[in-house]
Amino acid sequence: MARFQLRRLRRRKLLATPPPSTWLPILETTLPMIGEMSGEHKRQLFGKMQVFLSEKNFEGCGGQEITEEIKVTIAAQACMLLLGRETSIYPKLKTILVYPHTYQGGQKGMFGGDNGESARLGESWECGVVVLSWNSVKGGARNFEDGHNVTFHEFAHQLDQEDGAADGAPILEERSAYATWAHVFNHEYKALVKLTRRGKKDTMDRYGATNPAEFFAVATETFFEKPRQLKSKHPELYEELQYYYKIDPVDWAEQ
Ligand SMILES: [Zn+2]
Missing domain, CATH: 1.10.472.150 (Glucose-regulated metallo-peptidase M90, N-terminal domain)
Structure with missing residues (x-):
C-alpha cells in the first residue's frame, strides 16, 4: 500500500x-x-x-x-x-x-x-x-x-x-473566493495602516499594520477572541474569516 x-x-x-x-x-x-x-x-x-x-x-x-x-x-x-x-x-x-x-x-x-x-x-x-x-x-x-x-x-x-507565500492569503476552498478575499483584506489592511499612522486605535492590534501577513495573523486573533467587536466594526472582514474558518465564534454553543 x-x-x-x-x-x-x-x-x-x-x-x-x-x-x-x-x-x-x-x-x-x-x-x-x-x-x-x-x-x-x-x-x-x-x-x-x-x-x-x-x-x-x-x-x-x-x-x-x-x-x-x-x-x-x-x-x-x-x-x-x-x-x-x-x-x-x-x-x-x-x-x-x-x-x-x-x-x-x-x-x-x-x-x-x-x-x-x-x-x-x-x-x-x-x-x-x-x-x-x-x-x-x-x-x-x-x-x-x-x-x-x-x-x-x-x-x-x-x-x-501553506501555499508557499506568506502574504496574508491562505488556501481558500474555492478558486472564485480569492478575488473577494483580496479585495476585502487589501481594503481593511490599508485602513488599519492609515489609522495606525494617525495614532488611532482599532478593534485589531496595530501590529496588524506591519504587513499583510501580520494583518491576517492579528485578524485571526481578533476573530476568535473579540468576535462581536470585529463583526460590528468590520463585517466584511468577519464574513471572510467566517468563510475561511467555517465557524462563528460569536456563538460557540450554537454550532
Ligand atoms: Zn506574526
Whole structure:
C-alpha cells in the first residue's frame, strides 16, 4: 500500500480515537473557553489533536520541560483554527519549540520578533517550525477576550504559508473566493495602516499594520477572541474569516 494511503488510514483512525481522560481537565484549567464549545466541536477538536500530537514534535528550549499540559494546550489552540473544515493538519509543520518565557531571538525567523523587538513571544518559520513561549501561550489561552493569543497568531502564519507565500492569503476552498478575499483584506489592511499612522486605535492590534501577513495573523486573533467587536466594526472582514474558518465564534454553543 502506498505511503500516503497508509497515512490516510492512520489519520482516519486517530481522528476517531477518543481523547485520554486527562485532556479535558487540563483544558478546563488552561483553556477555560473549552466549556463554551458544543459537543460536536469538542469531538472534532480532540480528533484533530490526536493527529497533531502524533505527527508533530515538541522540543523544550531554555530549560523548558515538555509536559502533557504544554502539548495539549498548544495542540488544542492550534486545532481550533482547523475546526469545521476538511483540512490537512499543518502539513508543513514538523516541530514546535517551547521556551519558558519570552526569549531573545538568535536566528532571524520569518516573522522574527512577533509582538516585540528582541524579546519574542513567538515565531513561525517557513521551514516547518513554530516557536512559542509557554508563558505567553498560557496567558493567551486563559484570557480569551483581550484579542491577544500568540498560539492563534503563529499558527495563522502557518496556514498563510501553506501555499508557499506568506502574504496574508491562505488556501481558500474555492478558486472564485480569492478575488473577494483580496479585495476585502487589501481594503481593511490599508485602513488599519492609515489609522495606525494617525495614532488611532482599532478593534485589531496595530501590529496588524506591519504587513499583510501580520494583518491576517492579528485578524485571526481578533476573530476568535473579540468576535462581536470585529463583526460590528468590520463585517466584511468577519464574513471572510467566517468563510475561511467555517465557524462563528460569536456563538460557540450554537454550532
Ligand atoms: Zn506574526
